[in-house]
Amino acid sequence: MNKARLIEKIAELVKDKRIEGIAELRDESDKEGLRVVIEVKRGESGEVVVNNLFAQTQLQNVFGINMVALDGGEPRTLNIKEVLEAFIRHRREVVTRRTLFELKKARERGHILEGLTVAISNIDEVIELIKASPSANEAKEKLLERNWAPGQVTGMLERAGATSCKPEDLEEGFGLDTAGKEYRLSPAQAQAILELRLHRLTGLETEKLLDEYLGILEKIAELTAILASADRLLEVIREELTAVRDQFGETRRTEIQASHLDLSIEDLIAEEDMVVTVSRSGYAKTQPLSDYQAQRRGGRGKSATSMKDEDVIEHLLVASTHDTVLLFSNRGKVYWLKVYEMPAASRGSRGKPLVNLLPLEEDEAINAILPVHDYDPDSYIFFATAKGTVKRTSLAQFSRPRSVGLIAIDLEEGDRLVGAAITSGSDHAMLLSSNGKAIRFDESNVRAMGRTARGVRGMRLLDGAEVISLIIPRSQRIDAEDQDDAAADSAEPLDAGQIYILTASENGYGKRTRLEEFPLRGRGGQGVIAMQTSERNGSLVAAMQVYASDEMMLITDKGTLVRTRVDEVSISSRNTQGVMLIRLGESESLVKTVRIDEPEEVDAAEVEPEDAAVESGQSEEGEGDTTQPSDE
Template sequence: MKHLPGPDFPTGGIVVGASGIREAYATGRGSITVRGRVHIEEYRKERFAIVVTEIPYLVNKARLVERIAELVRERKLEGVADLRDESDRSGVRVVIELRRDVDPEVILNRLYRFTPLQTTFGVNMVALVGGRPELLDLRGVLQAFLAFREEVVRRRTAFELAKARERANVLAGLAVAVANIDAVIRIIRESPDPSTARERLCARDWPATEIVDLLRLVEPGFGEGRKRPTCRLDERQAQAILDLRLQRLTALERGKIHAELEELGRKIAEYLAILRSREKLLEVVERELLAVREKFADPRRTRIDLEASTETSEEDLIQREDVVVTVTHRGYIKRVPLDTYRAQRRGGRGRSAVSTREDDFVTRLFVANTHTPVLFFTSAGRVYKLKVHELPEGRPGTRGRPLVNLLPALSPGETVSAILVLPEDEERWGELDAVFATARGRVRRNDLSDFVHVPSTGKIAMGLEPGDRLVGVAVCDEGQDVLLASRHGLAIRFPVASLRVFRSRGAGGVTGMDLQEGDEVVSLSILRHVEATPEEREEYIRIQNAKRRAAGENGEGVEVPPMRVLTPERFAELERLEEFVLTVTEKGYGKRTSSYEYRITNRGGQGVVNVDVTGRNGFVAAVFPVAEADHVMLVTDRGRTIRIAAGEIRIVGRRTQGVRLVALDEGERVVSAARLEESENGED
């Protein structure tokens, strides 16, 4: 690769990567990808243009421009504002201006994928070896080329030697004639015709004493051992003598004959040396190749980019765009461009971001870009991974598509238990953990990086015992706590740090909550870990409860107890870190409870009473943290939905029944509750 880096095309361009070249060098076959040379210019503030200055070999520039225009018309290349061919005598220049907020790298990837701006050339190194075509690697091709050049030089030298000898033979005859000019003229004058003269010239032994050195140039060793050497002429020499013009008999011309004969003698010796020595023959081959290099040694035009890759994923072709993703209670999902969503919010009330059935509502809304990864965990313990651009695109006023249609191989009755929106930089996943909880109280903690690679058909996220199901998955770190709540009104809180990180995805986890017969976990929540002594928590809760009673309708005369354990600064800190946990029961009752009411214990216990489960309340339907500004949607088994402001729900202690949130008909019960995202609480 140092001496033969790769092909150099007359139109320049860039060879992408070296793998194709290496494959061709190693096997004789391969494909080399060539791209046009481009650069990105900022022609206006925050607006860019892709400029093509070189195109791949054999690509027609006009056809390239036409193809780009076709893609724009067919909406396969969105984001192009203008297309111009500014080429002139100085070179190629095709300008593709882009609209604002368009990623030029994405457009460039699409140009490479769908236009001749990226072209592949096949390599098939076949050479004749022994007269038969053979597929050769680089070494074989070089050896075949060297053998070919040797054969060419050898045959050419043999041809030049034959010509030189033929010419030298003629000159030797002329030298004999000049040395014996009187006798030659006499024979010619006495001969009746040219043929007789030719025969007489050939039949005589001619004295060669004066020209023995010249004849030895043609015939080495001529005249050795003889005092008066002679020679005979052949027919070709005799004919040359007959054709000799009288002016060649002058002393000057005789000198030229002698000089030419000497030069031919030197060449003949050189040709013979080449033919007798392969070393000298290879010197000729090398010398001629160096001459070719000097003659055609113009600068290399095609650059080889060893770092570039021809592999582009579908994601490389997706424009990075901010979108709003909505998920409904009945499992419909869609994405809408954020600009569209914002446009509906300006200037007034606007319209809803999603159209749903009366018994459906948005349970999850988040803003992400089209490259954001999302994990979907199912009740059967499987996980699926989709990028946001793989979610169905919708418009305001449409429901989207059922989420289960996007997740292959779901079993009957298998539902989505959790959706995690994660950082686009998957290297950061190793900084986060995921906590799993099942209906039977099993919990597990995994490094989130275990789910970076998920096949399209999904994979097992957590091993479940027969009859168990996954009820929740949450992202967490060691500075937080896990809160598990059961159907029978119990709850347990323990630190995330108390859970070891599992290395196997198939493991079933450890006991998080010791459940009574017939009980099951209904929710998993992550709370902020706050270090506080029991005395601090009790005093804080007592003071806050008194403040709420004093602020109520019947609060006249209620005294707020003084601080004995807490300082004002510590009280303000606890107030800032306080969270509220909402509990909703099947019969429509609910309450908010301070997170400080749930003491931190070791995992595996039965927990503490979260809510009194009575005939009035019914079993627990849902438990999760809420903020003052949140709204909560309740769903009954008869399809009714009730929306309630979280701030209107009373804050009470754990061992209470709560207050009525919704009036239910006889036999009707609440089956689920969900916190509405902040963007769904106000005007859409």
């Protein structure tokens, strides 16, 4: 990697806006080492910037290794195991040949020392013989002619073996005889005796010769053991590799990671909250949540998307870019999409058709979407259909995405999926119908079923009515049923943890009702009144649980969106009509409401007199937000 080229490449990528989020690039290299500083802009993800640098610069390079080697004289492509096996075979051959060579040299040296030891044991006779000889050749011949007393050699050879120091090329007849009483010198030994210096005959030097001879005998025994045992040979190989590691090894400077070489698209995308919208005709897109500003209720709002006259926003949720979205179709199938895989578009854009993103069949449409962060085996997906059927399936059964989709619920003909939510297995479930009724029951009343099961009845519906919302309350607290008659629209602020059920009608009216006002019943009933569906209100089109500190989005069938605070919506009892949430145009209807978790600053928008009249409980027809007779 060239540092100058790297810095130049990074600067080029920033200039071309192929990498965003870098505020400054500095070269702080000095004599102590290489140092390049990259400062990230405020609010940007450092990890995403690093992943982009890995993917687009020389900070990380991917290269292939063609492991071709000559094995047995033939070129072969080897894997890791085969390479290790070939290396071990090579080391066995090397150590064996080296051991044979060392054994040969040790025997040659031992043979010489053996002769010198015999000469020292017979030193007086050897000196006398050499003095009496007229020349060195005659002295050598006389040394070879005689048999000598072995002296200390006998005891040493008894322990090491009579032939342990005998060279392979030495002829028979030399060395210690079979009886072990006489020793015949070889020519090499006789020559070494003649070349022996007198100072080697001192007591200290004699001890050194004997010690060297003993050391040679031990070395010969060790080398012979290596050649005789395959296990000992492998042990020597391990010891030598350990020595190399200890002598030359150092702390690893690079880091081995599982898969920075295989960066996914997700690693290159910053994690942020996105608004995911899907229209009734199947157009999908994502927008940053920060694009929407909070407004006072009753405001005109901003257009969320550009819609055809016959198209409306049907699904809207807020999810992280790294989350997975489960998309459930009208045919009971489920598909998977990452949020970052969905097209990002501007506020005025329609988005991209889902048929271009998913393998949808003819006349198949997405009826419900659900964001999932991980697949907890102890969690469930709770389904509700327009005809009041409910089903509970383990979330783990959806953890293996398939490109062609999977069956999520078996739907009756004419039925459609209206809601899907993740539950813990011990939650409560609420179903709200278009005629303003609501039923609340324990989730355990619906047994866990497989993906292909049809489900059981959750709510009994009157003619023409259908389920419009599924709610999984985040609180299990239940007040007495007679609390339905209590006045709940007090201006007194409640605790921040109070849960409300926000209901909205097609004509833009809505209200907040305390969760405790909805009694716990068994599944399969008609439920209790959740909102009056009068001529002013129209049918109930949306319902969700909220907190006072939340914000919400309102979507109309013309594509208009309003983001407002929940605490600006009046608190009313179940059996009431509510107040205006959004001012609708001619032939415009409210079709969707969505809860936002993190409220932003509210724009200081003035409330017009008409809205003030509605807030005070007066409608254009003169109808107030009054308490109606109990439905029980």
